[in-house]
Amino acid sequence: MGSSGWFRVQEMVPGIFVIQEPGHVQSYLVQGKERSALIDTGMGFCDIREAAEPLAGNSILVLNTHWHFDHIGGNALFTQIAVSILEAKLIEKPIPNDLLRRIYVEPFMEQGVPFPQGFDPRTYKIRGSRATRLLDHGEEIDLGGRILRVLATPGHTWGSLSFLDSRTGALLCGDFLYPGTLYAHFEDSDPQAYIRSLKRILEVEGEVRLMLGGHNEPLVPKDLPKKALEGFQRILEGARPTYTVYDWGEPVLRYEFGEVHILTKPPGSRGVKLPLA
Template sequence: MTSGRSGVYAIEEPGHVVFYLVNGRSHTTLIDTGMGFASLRRELRSLLRPSVTVLNTHWHYDHIGGNHEFEQIGISAVEANLISLALPNSVLQTICLKPALADGTPLPPDLDHASYHIPATRPSFTIAEGDLIDLGDGRTLEAIATPGHSRGSLSFFDDQTGDLFLGDLVYQSDIYWQFAESDLDEAISSLQKLLARQSDFRRLWPCHGPYPLPPTFLQTALDAAQTVRDGAPPTAVIPAFGSHCRVHQFVGFQIWTKLPGETGADLVKLFSILKE
């Protein structure tokens, strides 16, 4: 866990995801809840205020694993029904645990591989473009719709500190735009929307790769995305999540996209198959 400025803490599950805790005087906001490898109420007990709100940037399993420990949960209305999909051990063995063991991705030494699962949860509220979430102490987070990785992806902006929490829109690692719910053109539009406000941002907090990033990375990512859209040949074609995708290599990151004419990996369908 890394302590930043203005009550921001980056909580890293190495090799998997980064999520964020933002503290006001009497209220804690969690921007995503990670993989659910351990109890957040236990591990973060010294930081959590009496009141806790979870803001999910999107519904994917590596961002909602600890949701079930909290009552106040917000997510885009577009994806509100998707966090109610429980992920049993059989699914997580296939998409997380076995691949991690095979490629050496770290897993907590005390994780019970046989019982690890992510319970279903339901949002207590939904979040739309422009909504302001109260952090306490006169601070708010502005919700910004940033689809591309998923249809309902959200970013959150603290105008007092200049912190922009990006979710999985872009980061310095393997950028996943290859899912059925992903859209390269929407990702480009989201980046253009953020770039129009770049002067407002001081630090970018992504959910994968190094953090924080400078606001100039938005232009770097946009340039790369436009290169892909304009037809640059991929570096490789690889299997991923039961489908295949194109990989485009750039300095410090990759962009994964669907094969031409294909719909991409459908995670809901994949999880349903793995449950059988």
């Protein structure tokens, strides 16, 4: 399946390329002298390896920010995969066609997003993949000429990771931070953990020159960690939700504090459980 025309590629800072998929998610290729890192692998609509390999020019290690379907779709195309020690099991299960049709294919059709050439909605599925390295907070991944430091940033999911690039000061943060509504309403989401993670990022603020997120515009507003921290703190202090929304058929609380929007699970609810095969 050809990848040309589906992914939009742009160099954000020297040696870091965003690989965007229309209307939804983005992955990042970080070039090293000895090997390169592909941070997340998208939805699996189309071969992301074909898009990433020419940018890398050497071997690719996949680093997953977290286990969600839209970040691991192309994992099975690669042999070297590193993921949080807390989420390794979750990337092993295949995601079946009927589920993917419901969550991606049908909404995309409704929005009029054109599918890539060769994509067949009837056979589309995500294969399971196996981690070859388990990551924990504080580890370093040497790519040659640049080191990615692993920062545990749980909150969106329990094992969410961010990666801080020594060469450019870019923090690649997946779904922990991006411009848009932050999701802290899943079964393995945790607002308290979100607060600790945001404080962790503010502690290394001096090293962070820019942040690149997993959805919407790649560049995360510089003041988002501080504003999101204030938002989560207000929620835990008992702020009233702005309104209730439904996700996966379950009620979810939506908070709007200026530009910061956050979804959380209602008190007593276990949160939205994403189905797995």
